Amino acid sequence: MSETKRKKGKAVLVVGGGAAGIRASLDLAEMGHKVYLCDRKPSLGGVLVHTDRWFPDNHCGMCKMLPIFSRDDKSQFCLRSGLVHPNIELLPMTEFDSVTGEAGDFTVTVKSAPAGVNPELCVGCGTCNSVCPVEVPDEFNEGLSQRKAIYLRTPWLPSNSYVIDWAACTKCGECVAHCPTKAINLSPQGSSKKISVGSIILSTGIEQFNTEAASQYGHGRYPNVLTSIELERLLSQSGPTEGVMLRPSDKKVPQSVAFLQCVGSRDMKRNYCSFACCMYALKEAMLIKKLYPQVEVEIFYMDMRVFGKGYHRYYEQAKAAGIKFTRCRVPLVKQDFQNGDLIITTAGEDNSLKQRRFNMLVLSVGQVPSPLFQVLADPGGLGIKxxxxxxxxTGEFTPVETSTPGVFVCGSASGPKNITDSMIGASAAAGKASHYAISVEWPENGGPSNGAGTDFEIDAPAKTAVLLCDCGNQISSIIDMEDLLDASRALPSVVYAERAPYLCMEDALASIRPKMDHHGANRVVLASCAPFLTRRLxxxxxxxxxxxxxxxxxxxxAWPNQENPVAATDKARALISMAVERLRLQQPAVMLHIAMNQSALVVGSGLAAMVAARTISDFGYEVHIVSREPELGGRARNIRTTLSGSDVPAFLEDLRRTLANNPDIHQYKGVEIATVEGHAGNFHVILTSTVADPSGKDLATSSLEVGSIVLAMGADELRPxxxxxxxxxxxxxxxxxxxxLNTGDLGDVKSVAMVQCVGSRDEDRPYCGRICCAEALLNALRIKEANPHAEVVIFYRDMMSYGLMEADYKRAREKGVLFVRYDPERKPEVKAEGGKLRVTVRETALPRNDGNIVMEPDLLVLSVPLVPxxxxxxxxxLGLELTEDGFFKEAEVKFRPVDCVRDGIFICGLAHSxxxxxxxxxxxxxxxxxxxxIMAKGRLMSGRTVSEVKARWCAGCQMCVDICPYNARVMDESEGVVMVLEALCQGCGTCVVSCPSGAAGLRGLSDKQIMSMVDAAL
Amino acid sequence: MQYTDKSGTVTCDTKFADQIRRAGGEDIDRCYQCLTCTLGCPMAKYMDYPPSEIIRLVQLGLKDRVLGCSTIWICASCEACVTRCPNEVNIPHLMDILHQTTLREGITPREPNVAAFHNAFLGPVKRFGRQYEALMSAEHFVRSRDFSMKTLKVAAALGMGMITRGKLKLMPPKSGKGKAEVQRLFNATLSRRGDRPEGK
Amino acid sequence: MSDNDNKEFEPTIIGYFCNWCTYAAADVAGSSRLQYPHNVRAIRVMCSGSVDPLYVLRALFSGADGVLIAGCRPGDCHYISGNYKERRRILVLKTILETLGMESDRVWLRWVGASESPKFAATMNEVTAAIKKLGPNPIGNAWAI
Amino acid sequence: MAKTVGFSVSDGSVTAALRQLFKQLFEKKLVDAMLVPLELPSRENVVQSLVMRPEALDAANPLAPVLPVSTASIISKITKQAPSAQKMAVVARPCEMRAIIELAKLKQVSLDNILRISVDCYGTYSVPEYKEFAKSAGVTGDEFMKGVKSGETDRPEAALREACRVCEYPYPLNVDITIGLFGTDFTKEISLMANSAAGEAVLNGLGLAEVSGGNRQAAIDKLVAERTRQRDEVFADTLAESKGLEKLTSIFAPCIGCHNCRDVCPVCYCRECVFDSDTFCFEADRYLSWASRKGALRVPTDTLLFHLTRMNHMGTSCVGCGLCQEACPNDVPVFRFFRLIGAQVQPLFEYVPGRDIEEPLPLTTFKEDEFEKVGFE
Structure with missing residues (x-):
């Protein structure tokens, strides 16, 4: 549909505030759209806030989702503490109710649960919590600890006020009586409101499998049987045991832990694989091993699905770390009632039965569709299929589109996913949803920035106001406020100091600026609560x-020093004095920007390149597709159909036609990139011809100026x-x-053997080819379709039929394809004898016989990986790094899977993995x-805290250039000094430390400010 | 396709596998060899092939091994396996099919005593519409051909105990109303065996 | 503070806390009402990697009894690798102080993640106790250096 | 790449032989210019000079045992703005060459069109000491070498600068051409060793016969062992005199904050020092507040802080030339501390300053799994 015809709404609604919902909202907001982000729960983050570290690198990194550019108006703190973005309106405790209208013009009714605590009035003091007499299991800790009926959903206070668990609340009224700000109402009304949006993104996530349906494992009956999320809580510092792994029955560190995989997945009721469990089990096992090296850890699995980027290496690391792996699905769990140990029967080498005892057992529970989908599927609702x-x-070619136009889906809502794939889907969905909504206009100064028009004169002497908040009595009951007032007034540059019972209340806030003006103050210290909270103020x-x-x-x-008011007052004095000192040397911010070239370069010729190009051009930007190949299409040209039966040639042809007919898309064939200079917003690219004869018309001899670059080069099938x-x-x-199969010249093939993992998952190429199992399934099914009596045997190591592909694996088995697992230590043997092939493979399913399957197949098909x-x-x-396997490295494996470390460059398809x-x-x-x-705004704005160079001081050593992770520092060769690209600078300050002279500085937190604060602290 | 091990090389009999599938064992193909059945099987330690291997033997068409194994006679049909099998493969049913196939093909059961009991059990049921324990015992005695004094003594002692406690009725059951239905069932089942192997 | 000589020595420790992880942990520690010593005066910096050894030395020379730099766990740095680089710098600094017999134990580097508020409180206890044991920083009163 | 040729010495004068060698480089158009130590007409000092006419090389005295200024600083001055298109040979001592590599990593030196020629170094005297030495000597380079017998040292050793007496890198690392004296009878023949393609091209251009390396390594090992022993003695002395704040303060007490040590340091490359910057400009009240806290305040302030900061900045790159100590007007043993610190911090990163241009400066890089005890999890 063309841009002009499409109806556009005022905003986009994102339903579900887990990782995918946050990513989609941020992407939309960064494109200038107003976003409503609703979640049933009082806080965002979904399952992520329950966990601390994620595979495949065991690192946190949620904060890396946050925008890189114009970052000042957004969260600049741990995302667990909440999400702030001027374009995002959060709707906590709010559910989708009903919808009318159509794509581009939806009216959605959302229903908010009764909010017993008014977030405008709640100051987070926690008095209510301390007086509440009700204790119930805390879902944040998966019921492993208790909480009150009025409580904080997560320990990260700043993001959310207290909420009431109505099911547990006895309405005794204690909290109401004690609430100092009268924020609590025990008989509130739920509310509903209508919002007008152009499109909707469903990022509702999934539910954890309910273990009651798998009672043989004893979860809920046996205290030491945990789910994987429960284990996450046991391993978390914010969990019930403060990160010490104590088994629930006796609060001792278990000496042996077993993981049981595929609980609640890969069966007849849930004929899919839960995608992430193999990896999270590996990760949890590794965390245990790291914290408790002596603990025995064993994973009982059927197939280790280590199909993602870097996953196989991680698996190998786990083996090297001493984690044991046994292939079997444990039928049931018994408990030793004497000591709480768990007894399971597992398989020995020869399928013999081995009784095993473990101190603790972890169930890798699957993901199941949210019941909410039924509501959404309701014809009265969104009517999605x-x-x-x-x-x-979703469709193979429309992976983020639901059956209802204008409604998109990401995250696990369309099938189980991990973080990486949720992030990818979220950005894709945001892109699609964006076309149905208008952009909030970007103001001249680059974004909604507070007080930008009323800045004080640069170099005006500092005149500081110090405002002290009593926080009811939360602060003033500990700290001597009068003493603090006197001390503050005595500080240099302070023009006045005063206290308020609640600085965060509307009237107090409203009076600040007029009072400052009255006193001639041009800086203010707010001595109150957490800076993340006060941000709002x-x-x-x-x-x-x-x-x-x-x-x-x-x-x-105040809170950490409840017994020591004298010391607390001392510390408060020091901190205020430090803040005053910092402000005294602070100058008003100067926001700088770089202009953006609104066109993109796409490198590659395959499907990914074509889709990326079309996606960008859909936004109305010029696109240059550059490839070494003489024509577009890449490997997809050889593909006729897929496991879901899609018509690939038709899709490809449509894509090719769209690209060819779009005058804003320029194709350069038979060329490659010679140089890339510049930075996000302004890349200068020079192309050279790869063809010997440069007379061809298509050959580019000129250079290109682009704002962003997408890398979508293909990969080749390994020649085994x-x-x-x-x-x-x-x-x-x-x-x-x-x-x-496509040309139909398969001949009269009666017997086909396929060997998986040929040239992959080995020493030379320690990665999984990810798609070879799918290819084998597809081709096996096609052979069976053509000739049901054909003998098809697939020799495999682990079937990587992850996610919904599990159903295809089952389908293939049902069609009579025989799956025989081989041990990588005993690979299939292949000989050619008298015009026949002879394939001998050890039959691992009959281990005691130690026998071999011997085939003389008409075809031996090797499943080889794609190699970059x-x-x-x-x-x-490009100034980028490759992984050990030769793929391009992303900025962050999980949270920024399509971004490169060098801003403005993005990767997709086989260039990535x-x-x-x-x-x-x-x-x-x-x-x-x-x-x-990044092109949407036409320019990239800097933050307030950015690094700077005193040119006269710079010796041009470029240590800062080498050390800057964002390529925000470049050498100005003509001047012999380094300069800063402020818009790229993230203000981390590492460059400042790398510079031995005073040439590098951080505007907003200079050496001098820090050293003065130190003096003020003493 | 062939299978070869210490005891020789066998050509896989795909017809046998198909025969078992047609006889009601088509669900075996769903098996992905997770070993749940084997690990949860109370009889597994007495079996020469655990249940998961029986499935694979059938899939491979290793007819002689399947029909000549003791597992199929040792299976107690407790259904622990099918209850837990993620693919809901009905292994007890598979075992039944394999019993029938063995007997029909005239193969000497690996566990003749169990096979004898199998037939001794069904005989009275077919005749009376319900079990007649005394006849079953006698028939089993005859069919099992174990006439040693030791067995006789054990059987006599057990039989007497049961008779005195009223657990073993000596008189045949009265022909009740179910008899006709049971016989119809038997007949119907046998007549449905149109798919029996050629020449049998 | 009271000048009473009998009173236990209360060190003053300068803390350089990373905004993303350690400061978040500090907040949660507070809101969880974890009680920990008051001796650390925190300066919130964007990244532990922005803490110049000079800032540490300046604090010690101005009279701080100890310095604690705390940031994201290795690999978790919001700015990708700031903490890894800081680790090398602090290693160099501590080696220099150690070699010269200048009480390198007054300089602490710790990783405290955003969800590690108990570790935050424990670190506060640990560093305060250790610096108390060392006693007042002699540089603080040395006028002739 | 390792090619060794012999260059014969006539009349027992190795200095004369080197002058001849250098002239040949010009004659055979292997170089266009040469930075080489020339004896001043007064004979009181030998200084680096930029030679373009071969006849000037009659004053060349590359073995004269004196090091007034590090060649690294000079090369930085000459090449930083823009390298020349002409080929320039640089003749300097191993420590200077290592400093050149450090400065190249810091983009303060361009190695484009530079041919690095270094000599095996038996050490140097201080400038005043040299002046005395030169009074009684003929050709100082030859005179000095007379005291050196195949790696044995007698007379010159005691008077050498401390830095030279404790130097474990008397042989060049990673230069284009090494003029090999160790293990040779340099009164008859010296060896020229090429360590790079550029060096080999030059040696090929000279058309000299290849020779074997001789017993150079044994001579080096012996000398290095002796110097390492002396180094460890100096370290022990230094620590005994200075360990602990009190002793340290008294050792650095004579420092007047003149910053001469910084100015002569070849690897202290800043255009302006942070200690001269705005960061160290304070209001009077700040000084008073420090004074009030401590009771009194020595001014100029921060003298020890200055040295510690320099150790932080340059400790990993210090090549141990010792010029800092030479420059101190009040005999603060600055060099001893820098060598001591260097010997502690450089091995942490298995780093040898000046060893290899490809090795990144330790503080610009990192490994994920290292030093886990620092800031342990």
Whole structure:
């Protein structure tokens, strides 16, 4: 549909505030859209806030989702503490109710649960919590600890006020009586409101499998049987045991822990794989091993699904760390009632039965569709179609689109996913949803910035106001406020100091600026509570945020020192004095920007490149597609259909036509990139021809100026060196088999053997090809379809039929494809004898016999991985790094999977890692969205705290250039000094430390400010 | 396809596998060899092939091994396996099919005593519409061909105990109203065996 | 503070806390009402990697009894690798102080993640106790250096 | 790449031989210019000079045992703005060469068109000491070498600068051409060793016969062992005299904050020092507040802080040339501390300053799994 015809609403609604919902909201907000983000729960973050670290690198990194550009108006703190974005309106405890209208013009009714605590009045003092007499299991800790009926959902106070659990609340009224700000109402009304949006994104996530349906494992009956999320809480410092792994029955550290995989998945009722459990079990096992090296950890599994980027390496690390792996599905769990140990029967080498005893057992529970989907599927609701498993139905080529126009889906709502794939889907969905909503206009100064018009004159002497908040008596009952007032008044540059019972209340806030003006103050210290909380307050004072300093008297001083008021007062004095000193040397911020070239470069010729190009051009930007190949299409040209039966040639043709007919899309074939200079917003690219004869018309001889770059180069199928490939014409690869199936010249094939993991998951290529199992399933099914009596045997190591592909694995088995697992230590043997191939493979399912299956197949099909082309040169040109396996490295494996470390460059498809077609399309859409997103504003704004160079001092050593993780520092060769690209600078300050002279500085937190604060502290 | 091990090389009999599938064992193909059945089987330690291996033997068409194994006779049909099988493969049913196939093909059961009991059990049921324990015992005695004094003594002692406690009725059951239905069932089942192997 | 000589020595410790992780943990520690010593005066910096050894030395020379730099766990740095780089710098600084016999134990580097408020409180206890044991920083009163 | 050729010495004068060698480089158009130590007409000092006419090389005295200024500082001055298109040979001692590499990493030196020629170094005297030495000597380089017998040292050693007496890198690391004296009878023949393609090209251009390395390594090992022993003695003395705040304060007490040590340091490359910056400009009240806290305040302030900061900044790159100590007007043993600190911090990163241009400066890089005890999890 063309841009002009499409109806556009005022905003986008995102339903579900887990990782995917946050990502989608941020992406939309960064494109200038107003976003409503609703979640049933009182706080955001979904399952993420229950966990601290994630595979495959065991690191946290939620904060890396936050916008890189114009970051000042957004959260600049741990996302667990909440999400702040001027374009995002959060609707906590709010559910989707009903909808009318159509794409571009929806009216959605959302229903908010009765809010017993008014967030405008709640100051988070916790008095209510301390007086509440009701104790119930705390869901944040998965019921492993208790909480009150009025409580904080997560320990990260700043993001949320207290909430009431109505099911537990006895309405005794204690909290109401004690609430100092009268914020509590025990008989509130739920509310509903209508919001007008152009499009809707469903990021409702999934539910954890209810273990009651798998009672044989004893969860709920046996205290030492935990779910994986419960274990997360036991391993978390914010959990019930403060991160000490104590088993529930006797609060001792278990010496042996077993993981049981596939609980609640891969069965007849849930005929899908839960996607993430193998990896999270590995991660949890690794965490245990790291914390308690002596603890025995064993994982009982059926197939280790280590299909993602870097996953196989992680698996190998786990093995090296001493984690044991046993292949079997444990039928039931018994408890030793004497000591709470768990007894399970497991398989020995020869399928013999072995009784095993473990101190603790962890169930890797699956993901199940949210019951909410049924509401959404209701014809009176959104009417979206669900698939056979109960997830939102999507198409192979439309992976983030539901059956209802204008309604998009991301995260696990369309099938189980991990963080990486949720992030990718979220950006893709945001891109699609964006077309149905208008953009909030970007003001001249680059964004809604507070007090920008009323900044004080630079170099005006500092005149500081110090405002002290009593916080009812939370602060003033500990700290001697009068003493503090006197001390504050005596500080240099302070023009007045006063206290308020509640600084955060509307009237107090409103009076700040007029009073400052009255006293001639041009800077203010707010001594109150956590800076993350006070941010909200700062935003309502009409003042440049650089000139506001927050002192956290409550969380940092009063609360941790309840027994020591004298010391607390001392500390408070020091902190205020430090803040005053910092402000005294603070200048109003100067926001700088770089202009953005609103066109993009897409490198590559395959499906991912084409989709990325179309995605970007859908936003109205010019796109240059550059590839070494003579034509577009890449590997997809050889694909006719997929496991879901999609018509690939038709899709490809449509794509090709769209690209060719769009005058804003320029194709450069047979060329490659010679140099890339510049930075996000302004890349200067020079192309050279790869063809010997430069007379061809298509050859580019000129250079390109682009704002962003998408890397979507393909990969090639490995040419195997094993199993007589190339020596015997009966030995072919899956791609070659597919070609024969497509042309129908397969011949009278009666027997086909397939070998998985040929040239992958080994020492040379320690990664999983990810799509080879799918290819094998597809081709096996196609052979069976053509000839049901054909013998098809797949020799595999672990079937990587992750996610919804499990159903295809089952389908293949049902069609009579025989699956025989082989041990990598005893690979299949292949010989050519008298015109026949002879394949001998040990039959692992009959271990005691130690026998072999011997086949003389008409075809031996090798499942080989895709191997990246040598991108070393291009990576060097782009200033990017490759992984050990030769794929491009992303900025962050989980939370920024399509961004590169160098801003303005994005990756998708096989340049990133092997991926299936729908996955590549999603990722290309995501990369396209991200690339378009940074261009949307026409310029990139800096933050307030950015680094700077005193040119006269700079010796040009470029240590800062080497050390800057954002390429925000570049050498100005003509001047011989380094300069800062303020818009790229994230203000981390590492450059300042790397500079031995005083040439590098951080505007907003200079050496001098810090050293003066130190003096003030003493 | 062939299967080869210490005891020789066998050509896989795909027809046998298909025969078992047609006889009601088509669900075996759903098996992904997770070993749940085997690990939860109370009889597994007495079996020469645990249940999961029986499935694989059938899939591979290793007819002689399947029909000649003791497992199929040792299975107690307790249904622990099918209850827990993620793929809901009905292993007890598979065992039944394999019993019938063995007997029909005239193969000497690996556990003749169990096979004898199997037939001794069904005989009175077919005749009376319900079990007649005394006849069953006698028939089993005859069929099992174990006439040693030791067995006789044990059987006599057990039989007497049961008779005195009224657990073993000596008189045949009265022909009740269910008899006709049971016989119809038997007949119907036997007549449905149209798919029996060629030549049998 | 009271000048009473009999009173237990209360050190003053300068804390350089990373905004993303350690400061978040400090907040949660407070709102969880964890009680910990008051001796650390925190300066919230964007990244532990922005703490110049000079800031540490300046604090010690101006009379701080100890300095604690705390940031994200290795690998968790919001700015990708600031903490790894800081680790090398502080290692160099501590080696220099150690070599010269200048009580390198007054300089602390710790990783405290956003969900590690108990560790935050424990670190406060640990560092305060250790610096108390060391006694007042002699540099603080040395006028001739 | 390792090619060794022999260069014969006539009349027993190695200095004359080197002058001849340098002239040949010009004659065979292997270089266009040469930075080489020339003896001043007064004979009181030998200083780096930029030679473009070969006849000037009659004053060349590369073995004269004196090091007034590090060549690294000079090369930085010459090449930083823009390297020359002409080929320039630089003749300097190993410590200077290592400093050049450090400065190249810091982009303060351009190695483009530079041919690095270094000599095996038996050490140097201080400038005043040299002046005395030169009074009685003929050609100082030869005179000095007379006291050196195949790696044995007698007379010159005691008077050498401390830095030289404790130097474990008397042989060049990673230069284009090494003029090998160790293990040779340099009154008859010296060896020229190429350590790079550029060096080899030059040696090829000279058309000299290849020779074996001789017993150079044994001579080096012996000398290094002796110097390491002396170094450890100096370290022990230094620590005994200075360990602990009180002793340290008294050792640094003579420091007047002149910053000469910084100015002569070849690797202290800042255009302006942070200690001269705004960061160290304070209001009077700040001084008074410090004074009030401590009771009194020595001014100029921060003298020890200055040295500690320099150790932080330059400790990993210190090549141990010792010029800092030479420059101190009040004999603060600055060099001893820098060598001591260098010997502690450089091995942490397995870093040898000046060893290899490809090795990144330790503080610009990191490994994920290292030093886990610092800031343990």
């Amino acid at each position: 669900l698939n056979q498993h109960g997830f939102c139905q 700062g935003a309502s004072i009409d003042l440049d945020p650089s000139l506001i300093q927050v002192v956290n008297l409550r969380e940092e001083v 060196t094993e199993y007589l490939y190339g020596q015997n014409d009966k030995v072919i690869t899956q791609t070659e088999l597919e070609a024969r 082309r040598d991108q070393t040169a291009l990576a060097a040109i 092997p991926r299936g077609m729908a996955e590549s399309i999603t990722q290309a859409q995501a990369a396209g969205q991200r690339a378009a997103s």
